[in-house]
Amino acid sequence: MSIDTKLDMQEVSQIMKLLGDKTRLTMMKMLQAQDFCVCEFVEIFNMSQPAISQHLRKLKDIGLVKESRKKQWIFYSFNRDHDCALLIEELLQHLPDQKERLVELEAQGLRISCE
Amino acid sequence: MSIDTKLDMQEVSQIMKLLGDKTRLTMMKMLQAQDFCVCEFVEIFNMSQPAISQHLRKLKDIGLVKESRKKQWIFYSFNRDHDCALLIEELLQHLPDQKERLVELEAQGLRISCE
DNA sequence: TACTTATATAATTAAATCATTATATACTGA
DNA sequence: TCAGTATATAATGATTTAATTATATAAGTA
Numbered sequence: 001m002s003i004d005t006k007l008d009m010q011e012v013s014q015i016m017k018l019l020g021d022k023t024r025l026t027m028m029k030m031l032q033a034q035d036f037c038v039c040e041f042v043e044i045f046n047m048s049q050p051a052i053s054q055h056l057r058k059l060k061d062i063g064l065v066k067e068s069r070k071k072q073w074i075f076y077s078f079n080r081d082h083d084c085a086l087l088i089e090e091l092l093q094h095l096p097d098q099k100e101r102l103v104e105l106e107a108q109g110l111r112i113s114c115e
Numbered sequence: 116m117s118i119d120t121k122l123d124m125q126e127v128s129q130i131m132k133l134l135g136d137k138t139r140l141t142m143m144k145m146l147q148a149q150d151f152c153v154c155e156f157v158e159i160f161n162m163s164q165p166a167i168s169q170h171l172r173k174l175k176d177i178g179l180v181k182e183s184r185k186k187q188w189i190f191y192s193f194n195r196d197h198d199c200a201l202l203i204e205e206l207l208q209h210l211p212d213q214k215e216r217l218v219e220l221e222a223q224g225l226r227i228s229c230e
Numbered sequence: 231t232a233c234t235t236a237t238a239t240a241a242t243t244a245a246a247t248c249a250t251t252a253t254a255t256a257c258t259g260a
Numbered sequence: 261t262c263a264g265t266a267t268a269t270a271a272t273g274a275t276t277t278a279a280t281t282a283t284a285t286a287a288g289t290a
Contacts, residue, residue: 006211009144013137020132021278022124029124038237051279053238072236072287087209094202096121136248153267166249168268187257187266 007084015084018062019091023047024055028078030101031065032092037073043110044101064088070114119201130199133177134206138162139170143193143203144210145217146180152188158225159216179203185229 019025023045030036030044041052056076059065066079079085105111134140138160145151145159156167171191174180181194194200220226 007209009137009141009210012206012210013135013140016131016140017135020128020135022128023278025128025131026124039235048280049237050239050281054278057238069287074237084209087206090205091127091202094119094122094199095124095127138248154265163250164267165251165269169248172268184257189267 007087012084012087014062015064015088018058018064019088021055024059025095026098026101027055027059027076028064028088029092029095030098031076031078032089033097035075035077037070037075037112037114039073040105040110040112043108044105073112073114075114119198122199122202127199127202129177130179130203133173133179134203136170139174140210141213141216142170142174142191143179144207145213146191146193147204147207148212150190150192152185152190152227152229154188155220155225155227158223159220188227188229190229 019028026045027036027041036044038049038052038056041047041056042049045052056065056067060067060076063082064079064084065076067074067076069075080089082088102111134143141160142151142156151159153164153167153171156162156171157164160167171180171182175182175191178197179194179199180191182189182191184190195204197203217226
């Protein structure tokens, strides 16, 4: 049932703690589908920019997301190389996709496309 | 990939928050294999009885465990009827079994058997 | 270079969390 | 009924968490 050799209790509980916040859990669900930059999340969650930055930092510190700069924006992506990536992806499968949030963002013309 | 129709973000994040504590996560892993009573957990985790009771209460309040009295003991069991039971069981599969803890408990003669 | 936009960090505060001690409740058996 | 054991609840305090405001850094552009 698990491809990973068994994971560490300590590590998994820390990750669960991070996913125990609705904002971060939703972020991860969205990042499973595509990358987002900070300012998009600010709009999506209607939350202050530092609050968003701090959530992303926690996710980054524990290795669940990676960041990469593109032009003036910093995009965050799901880190599928993480030890617990499989566990997390399984978990996220149980959650509703957040399409409406993306649709709304696009409707407001706030989607950042960068290529 | 999921049998459950999609779960609620709010509910899942609350559950993840509960599993974000190493003691509770370990409890759930152990309860996946068999039932335990409070005093066994007190020994296993080497923690005060009220601390254990309060962890179990949180798990019970959110519906992850059920309790049943047997003689003077109260046994806790994994509630497989919970909405999120499947998700949780999947998650727990990734964790190492806690056999050593049980072995140690038995070695100390502190396992409560009740039938 | 100076201005604007995007993001990060620091300081602060309110609320939540977790363990402890003290106490109450409930069952068992003499 | 009383004593002992098992468990729950309440009160308290230390620590952590998550948001805010203020400020710093870095890139883009006129």
